Amino acid sequence: MQHRDRLLTSSRPMPDFEAVGSNGPWLHLADKRRVLDGSSGLLCVNVGQGSRSVFSRIEKQFSRYSFGGAAVVQPHIQMELMDRLCQAVGRPEDSVALTTCGTLGVEVAVGLARNIVRVRDRKSRGDILTSSLSYHGNSVFTLGVAGNQIRNPHPEDRYGLGPAFPAPYPPAHGHTHEGRGCDASCAEEVAVAIDGRGAQNVAAVLIEPINGTTGGAFVPPDGYLRRVSEICRERGVLVIHDEVLTGLWRTGTSLASQHWDGCEPDLVILSKGLGAGYTGVGAVLVSPELAPLLRHKDVDPLPAMGTMATHPLQAAACLGVLDELEAMDFDAFTARGDRLGASLCSLTDQAPVREVRGVGHLYGVEVAPGLLWPLMEECERRGVFFYPFTGAGEPRSEGLVVAPPLNSSDDDIDFLITALTDAVTAFS
Numbered sequence: 001m002q003h004r005d006r007l008l009t010s011s012r013p014m015p016d017f018e019a020v021g022s023n024g025p026w027l028h029l030a031d032k033r034r035v036l037d038g039s040s041g042l043l044c045v046n047v048g049q050g051s052r053s054v055f056s057r058i059e060k061q062f063s064r065y066s067f068g069g070a071a072v073v074q075p076h077i078q079m080e081l082m083d084r085l086c087q088a089v090g091r092p093e094d095s096v097a098l099t100t101c102g103t104l105g106v107e108v109a110v111g112l113a114r115n116i117v118r119v120r121d122r123k124s125r126g127d128i129l130t131s132s133l134s135y136h137g138n139s140v141f142t143l144g145v146a147g148n149q150i151r152n153p154h155p156e157d158r159y160g161l162g163p164a165f166p167a168p169y170p171p172a173h174g175h176t177h178e179g180r181g182c183d184a185s186c187a188e189e190v191a192v193a194i195d196g197r198g199a200q201n202v203a204a205v206l207i208e209p210i211n212g213t214t215g216g217a218f219v220p221p222d223g224y225l226r227r228v229s230e231i232c233r234e235r236g237v238l239v240i241h242d243e244v245l246t247g248l249w250r251t252g253t254s255l256a257s258q259h260w261d262g263c264e265p266d267l268v269i270l271s272k273g274l275g276a277g278y279t280g281v282g283a284v285l286v287s288p289e290l291a292p293l294l295r296h297k298d299v300d301p302l303p304a305m306g307t308m309a310t311h312p313l314q315a316a317a318c319l320g321v322l323d324e325l326e327a328m329d330f331d332a333f334t335a336r337g338d339r340l341g342a343s344l345c346s347l348t349d350q351a352p353v354r355e356v357r358g359v360g361h362l363y364g365v366e367v368a369p370g371l372l373w374p375l376m377e378e379c380e381r382r383g384v385f386f387y388p389f390t391g392a393g394e395p396r397s398e399g400l401v402v403a404p405p406l407n408s409s410d411d412d413i414d415f416l417i418t419a420l421t422d423a424v425t426a427f428s
Contacts, residue, residue: 012388013373014380024048025405025412035380038416039387039403043213043245043362044272047324048405054278054320061316070310081315084322085274085283089247089254094268095291097284097302098310102244102271103137105282106206109267110141111303112286112294113204113238116266119293121236125203128240129193133167135214136206136242145206147172148214150390165193169211169218171397184223191231204238209256209263212245216364216389216399217357225263238290241265244282245362248273248325249406252337252360259359266290276324279317280308328407336413337361343417344402352427354397361406364389365420366399371427376400378423384416 004011017035021028025037025048040046047054061077070078082096097112099105110128117125130136132147143153144161152158166173168186194202209225211218232239246256247270257263268285275281286294293299308314337360344363347353352375355366367375372388379386379400386400404416 014377017385022049024050025408034383036384036412036416036419037405038379038384038420039401040405041277041387042272043250043387043401043403044275045277046248046250046273046406047276047321048407049277051276051278051320051324053323053327054276054317057316057320057323058278058313061312064312066313068312073312075310077312077315077319078310081318081322084319085270086285088322088326089268089270089285090258091268091285091287093288094285095288095294097286097305098315099282099284100306100308100311100314101137101280102269102282103139103142104306104309105244105269105271105284106137106142106242107139108282108303108305109240109269109284110204110206112284113240113267115299115302116286116290116293117203117236117238119296119299120290123200125201125237127197127202129164129190129197129202129205131165131167131172131207132163133169133172133211133215133218134163134206134208134242135212136208137244146214150396164197165189167211167215167218168220168224169215171215181221182224183221184227186221187224187227187231190228191235194231194235194237199235199237202235202237204240204266205232206240206242208242208246209259210246210251210359210362213387213389213401216366216397216401217359217362218364219357219359222260225257225260229263229265238267239263239265240267240269242269244269244271245273247271248321249328249333250360250362250403251358252334273325274318274321275314276317276321278321279311279314281314281318324407332410333406336408336410340402340404340413340417343421347421347424350424350428352424354399358402361403363402364399365402366397369398372398372400375423375427378426379419382419382422384419386420 018030019027020030026034028034086092086094134146135148136142136146144158147163168182271282344356390398
């Protein structure tokens with residue numbers, strides 16, 4: 001492609017696709033082939049491409065007006081989105097801040113958390129604690145504070161930021177257990193981190209309920225998230241769940257934290273599954289117990305959310321995505337996720353695959369070192385592509401993120417499983 005090197009964006013050591021059309025989970029290529037999107041794009045295309053529901057929502061709003069700042073034009077469609085979203089994730093009384101992407105959603109959540117604790121406790125609590133196997137966005141702050149090894153800034157560029165406690169997964173914490181796996185007791189590391197900083201200095205713990213693409217879909221031990229919540233409550237520290245990747249049924253429930261009892265967060269960040277690749281969006285949900293503090297007369301102004309935040313066409317697209325998600329047959333959806341997981345786990349009998357982990361429609365297939373890109377090439381020869389993960393542990397693990405669109409058909413899932421199985425077998 002002419003001048004490809006002038007476009008400063010990510011690339012991979014494989015040829016790009018020349019896409020000329022799309023339908024659901026499929027990309028149609030210029031050479032008349034089609035290829036299945038096995039990772040929902042960048043883990044965002046949750047309802048496939050070409051959605052009529054999304055298009056009709058955008059078209060209807062477009063005929064009204066295409067831009068109107070929420071502080072100037074009455075935000076009817078934004079409030080409709082707020083109500084629908086909060087109902088969908090089982091937090092019907094939450095307040096919502098809309099932003100333009102997941103990274104900004106994290107930044108806004110941090111700002112809101114700091115404002116809340118300063119008004120509530122009359123203390124300057126600013127620290128945000130994260131785990132050593134985490135990813136929270138691409139800004140200077142979110143890269144610095146998180147634990148993704150590949151994307152970490154140089155030490156001199158981190159402004160003193162960094163993860164505060166080990167994640168409860170083998171690459172980060174398994175070596176401390178003398179042969180046993182991580183369990184709920186690993187949450188005590190969070191207590192150590194808070195107490196080491198001084199609880200009076202800590203605003204919130206920011207955590208992915210289920211690990212995303214840094215480690216490749218690690219699922220926390222039972223009881224871990226509940227214990228993290230208890231530790232934070234005991235110390236007056238807020239809990240923020242980064243569900244940018246996992247939210248809106250990616251893991252089988254509307255929020256990943258709903259797989260366990262007793263771990264409801266104070267703030268939730270959503271993004272990828274809400275925009276579903278149709279629009280850039282982030283949403284920060286704040287519990288009804290805390291949201292009134294953000295309107296207190298002594299609080300700092302709300303964090304800047306961007307010119308295009310609360311954009312009416314953005315809201316319209318998100319409503320179309322919710323239309324698609326809520327129209328799914330959830331029994332069939334759950335069954336497809338279970339079948340996908342069982343089929344992937346059967347691959348651990350074959351030499352290239354070291355481990356399979358995940359839940360719902362989110363799985364990490366870890367492969368032997370050096371086989372990631374050759375395996376991806378074999379998969380693409382068979383008509384399916386995946387998103388890679390790298391960066392966990394030392395030496396760094398690598399593998400495929402298997403995360404097809406949530407409304408993929410049984411035939412689509414069968415095609416994915418067959419293609420990946422054949423590709424793995426080619427190496428065995």
